Structures are given as C-alpha cells and as structure tokens.
Amino acid sequence: MTRTSFTLLTLLILILLPLAIDPVLAEEIKYKRTVENYTIPDVTLVNQNGARVKLKDLITSSKPVVLDFIYGTCTTICPVLSAGYTSLQRKLGEKSTNVHLISITIDPEHDTPKVMKEYLKRYQARPGWDFLTGSRSDIDKVMRAFDSYIPNKMYHYPVNLIRDPKDGTWVRILGLTSTSEFMNEYKKAGGII
C-alpha cells in the first residue's frame, strides 16, 4: 500500500473513530462497604523487627485495628493504601498508637523483616503500624479468614478492614478511598482522632 492511500485511510478512521466512542466517560469505581464478622486464625506471624507475634493477641485489643494486604514491591495499589496509613498517622500525630495499623504481606517469601522495615521507613511510619510476614500456609490462612484470599500477587486488589473494638465487627472496604472517605469510615467504626 502506498503512503498516500494509507494516510487517507487513517484520516477516515480518525474521523470515524471518536464518533463510535461513548461520550459518557466511565466513572471511577467507587469503593464498596460492608460490615462483617471474621474468625481470626490462630497463627504466629513475624513483624518488621523479626519478633514473633500472635495475630489474635494483636487484633483483639481495646483499640481500633485497621488491616490491609500489601507487599514490598507492589505497584499501584500499595502506594495508595499505604499513603492512606501514613496520612492517618499524621493526623493522629503523637497519638499514632491510638489505632493499630496492620499490613500483612501477600509475598511472604520476599518480604523478610528487613524488606518490611525498609518499606515502613519509606512511608515514614510511626509506632502503631506493623507489617507482618509468615509462612506461606499461615498467610494463606489469614487471607482466607478475612475473605481476602489472593492466590497470586497478579490478582491483588485493595481491601481495608477496620475493626470496631466495642463489638469486634469489621467494616470491610473494597476498593480505594480518599483520606477523608477513609477517615469517615474509621470514625464510624469507633476510631478516635
């Protein structure tokens, strides 16, 4: 085909193309909120300092708990989820330990305490934010218990879980939120700022 006829064809296509496109721009997918009850599995995980911690003990506390699933080298989702944690901690300032933020890795083989510590440093984490790893089978148990089973990192999706210390129920937020949305949910679930 000669260049001219190709150009003409392209021209035609370019004129016709936008006509076929729906002008109603797709709106961003909003997050979905539900209230759930979960049974916390009896597992011992390892935090960013290499310390062994019983997940049950960490979670069943009198403070609100926020939980998410991330990993050290993850792309788009983790920056957004973790930046949410950073900004919640900033708002709390000195009182950052009033809430317990927990990130659980879905890449336990790569995310050693060293990797997790480094990650928290990048997000300027303050006390009150723990990053946990564990054996593949324990991590699978945790993901299943929270109805967040991610069989493969490739299928990672954003979930935030907020536990109300009063009755142990969880608000489940599926999708990404802005900080103000996140704060609202956090307050609704009994969180104090």
Added chain:
Amino acid sequence: MRNARTKNMLGRITAALLTALISLFLFSFTGWGAGLPTASGADSETLRLGERMYRDSLLPSGEPMTAFLRGDVQVPGTAFSCVSCHLRSGIGSLEGQILSTPTNGTKLYKPYYQYPLPQNWEYGKVREGMWDMPESTAIYRPAYTDQTLAAALRGGVDPTGRELNSAMPRYQIDDSSMAILIAYLKTLSAEISPGVDKEYKYIRFATVVAGDVPAEDREEMVAMLEGIMAHHNRQGQIRNRYQNMGGNVMKPASFNNPLFTITIWQLTGPASSWRAQLEEHYRKEPVFALLGGLSAGDWQPIHEFSEQNKIPCLLPVTDLPVVSDTDWYTLYFSKGIYQEGESAARFLALNSDTADTGRIIQVVEDSQRARALANGFEDTWRELGRTDAPETVHLAPGETISAAKILSLSRHREKRPPVILLWTAAGALPVLESLAADKDSVKGVYVSSTLLKQELWKIPEKARDFTYISYPYRVDNESDFFTYNARSWMKKRHIPAGEKRISTHLYALMNVLLDPFRIVKQDFNRAGLGSGDVIMEYQFEMMMHVRRNYYRDYLFDVIGMSGDLPSIDFERLSFGPGQRYLSKGCFIVQLSAGSKPGLIKKSDWVVL
C-alpha cells in the same frame, strides 16, 4: 445519557476533524509513528536529573517531590516514584484492575484510547476478564503537548479536561524541573530495542557458554533452548499464516508475531578476556536478550556486561550469580549457593532448638562456592543482629582438615559443644565420621548439598542426626500434574535431564520468556472502532504483554508482574517488580536412616 450523547456529538465531530487534520499533517511528512518529539536536544545531565525524578522522586535540587494522592492524601516523596506505577519502561502496569497508562513520550505525544473497566465490574475479579472489554467505552484523548502534559502532572487533568484516575498523584513541580522531567519522558522507551527486526519478523537472542563447560552440559542446555524457541516459533508461524489470510491487507508489520532465533556465544580463554569477547559478539550480532547460559567460573563478567550495556540476561544456570539489591538486567533462578549459606544462618538463628549456640566454627575450602556459602552465612547472621561472628578457618588449595583440629579451635574457650559450618567437599565425610564417634563434642554440623554433590548420600549413618544439609530444591516426590507435564514435554523432545538440572531449571524459561510474548488471537474489529491497530495496542498493555512494546525494560516490567510459577526443581518461583532471584527458599534437611536414605525436612522452604 442519551441526551448527553447527542449534545456531545457536535463537539466530538469537531474534535475528530481537528485530530484528523493534525494527524494528516504529521503522517504525510513523516509516516506512521514517526515524527514524535525527541529529546535529542536534551543533554545527558538533564536526562540524568530527569531519570532521578522519574525513578527516585527527587527534584533536581535533591529535595523529594511533593505529591497528593486520591485528592487529599499528601505523600512523602520518599514513599514511591513514577516507577512504582508506570514501571521502569513507562509502558505502565496493571494492578488491582487499575491501569497506569503509558507515560513514555512516544505514547504521550500520540492520540490514545484507554479501555476503562466496565461499570458493573467488581474488585476481586480476575485479570482475564480484562480481555473481554465492553464495546464502545474507550476513553479518547488527543496527543499531549508540553503544556498539556505539565497540566496533567500538576492538576491531574488530561487534554480533554477529563479528570485522571485519582491513583495518579498530583505533583507540585516548578517550571524548570518540569521541563527536565518532560525531556526525560520523551527519551523513555523511545526506540525499539536492538535485536528486534524492523518488520517484526524475528527477534534475536544469544546464549553464553563461558569457558570450559562440559560438553554434555552444553548439549543439555542447547537442546532445551532450541526446544523453547521451536515451541514459540511453531505457534507464531501458525498464527502469522492465519492472520495473513482473510484479507487483512491493512495489517501493519507490527502485527507479526516475531519468531525467535538464538545463537551460541562461546567464550574461550581466561575469564579476564570474556568481557572483550562478549562485546565483540554483540558488535557483530546485536541481540535483544541473553537466554540461559553456562559458565565454568562465576557469572560476574557476564553479569557486568549485561548490566553496563543494558542487555537482559534471563536465567543463566549458575551457582555463582552476582548478589545485588539494585542491579536490573540479570534475572537469576536464585542467589545460588550463597542462598544456602543464608538459609543455614536463618535456621540456626531463628529456630528455638538451635538458636542458643555455643561457638560457631566455619571451615572454608579454597573455592568460590565455599566462599559464597560463607558470605551468605555471614551477611545473614549480621543482618539478624548477631554479633558473635563465626570463627573461620580458610583452607589452602587441596588442604583438608581433621575433626580434632576443628574441635581444638573451640575447646579451650567454651564448655558448650560448637556448631560447625563445614563448607568443604573434600574431606567432609571423614570429619563427620570422627565426630560421630563422640557425639557430645558437637552441637550440629552444617553442610551444603550443592558443594557435596553425590557425597551427600554417603554421610555416615551415625552422623545423620547432627548433620544439617542445605538443600535448595523441592523435597517431595514429583507426582503433581505440572511436573508430569513438564517431564513429558522434555521427553517428547528428547531433551537430556542430567544431574545438574540444567534442562529442568530452564523449563521455567517457557513461562518467563514466552508468556510476555505469548501468541494470542488477535481480533481486528473487536470493539467495532474500525482500527484494530490502535485498539489492540492498548489491549496488550492491559494484558502485560510485550507485543508492540519491544523494549528491554518493558520485558522486565512484564516479568515482574507475572504470577508465581511451579517448577520441577524449586518449591516455588515467585516474581515481583524489580525482584531478580526467583526462588527465595532452601530447605534444611537431614538424611534418613538406611542404605538408601531419603531427605527429612527440618525447616520450611523459607525460614523466617
């Protein structure tokens, strides 16, 4: 909705005509795809600073960039950079069903169609769903200009006024820094990498055989690589033939499925001369990437050649890789024998039965492998916060050591029996034999299966309960479906499977290399938009597929987004952006009793 559609019609026709005119103008002078702004004007310092903004989120002043996420989340510049979402090549990523669109100049300065998710889509649905894009929901934007691009980066709005997905941060960047970043984006993935035919008919690869590698090892590797090439080429040929039927005369060359060719780069003489030989091979015959590879020595000279010339090297079979957190261009199966030392240290430090050690005595024979074991152990031991460094004896070439001599190194200082790290092949069995005669003299002995090779099975019966073996492979018998398939694939092609596991290792290349290039059915009119060309391009990006984006960095970006893999040899191969060692684990095992001993796992695959 209907109303909105009619109202918008006029505007859209005007926009379409304008775009068409501009395109006509561009194409008639330069041809399809050319005529894009280049950064030929930008000097190397500008590009270095731009790259630092893109990769490390640092302004030219050295200050971290300030960004706002999801409208109101202010993000520390230290947390992430453009690379975190758009990846190193700038072609973008897909995670959690959020598509970070291309941000390389070639794509930004061209009109773009993006396929957003269907409205009824929910989180948790698997990626394959993306393939069936709903029809007619493409989001169109015209080519960016420097001005509209700066506006998008600062204000999060594209040239049509569309608000970008709020995962894309809004950046506070001053004018001069913005010019630097934009100059960099224009050079990012600007040209198809070397080794790719101009008409996309083939992609050239090479494999390196460095030094005096045994002939049977070389044969095994070459048979496997050729098998993989043939596997790809067969499917590619069928698909290309099919595509050329049915009157697809309009099909641009880039719709070809490039076939693969591979040549062997044999390096001879001393290792110090390998680098020059590699450069010469490359000069004569530029390749897109190196595949597999064997070396009589360590992998360092080839690693450095790859790193400095930015030539990918996928999965060389070596016990002696370069261990680095930051290097980019070589993808290894594991950290090699270093990783065995690492696992021994973790097991010893983190297992409550063994953590309370007496003195640790380390015996290192005069070989690169033994030194790598010692380095792996020592680095990890330190990282775990242990200050009691092992006492190390370096043996001279050919020297062996007796059990009595080893024990004498500790007796006079410590009451408790020591732990011995026996990083030596020659003379290991006699040491174990004598220690077995006086079991209380030692708390445990650590040996490496890679170093011991077949001697491993001769560990004396009485020494088996205190001898811990690092074993970097699967232990359970191979009865699963994957292994069965893999074995029969290899058998059908008469690929030898020797003791060194060269071909079984390289079976993983089937996925690592072929998946990003996988042959997929291409439907030219899927979305009814008239031009399959434009549409397919974006669908491939959403699928993390190298097609039409033959950039070396993008190949790594795609590999980094791969799902975990089963393997014949390894318990698990796992991927992640920037991760360069696929197998993360190594069992610590013991031999069972009897004349035909089996392996008993004493640890998890990854010791935490």
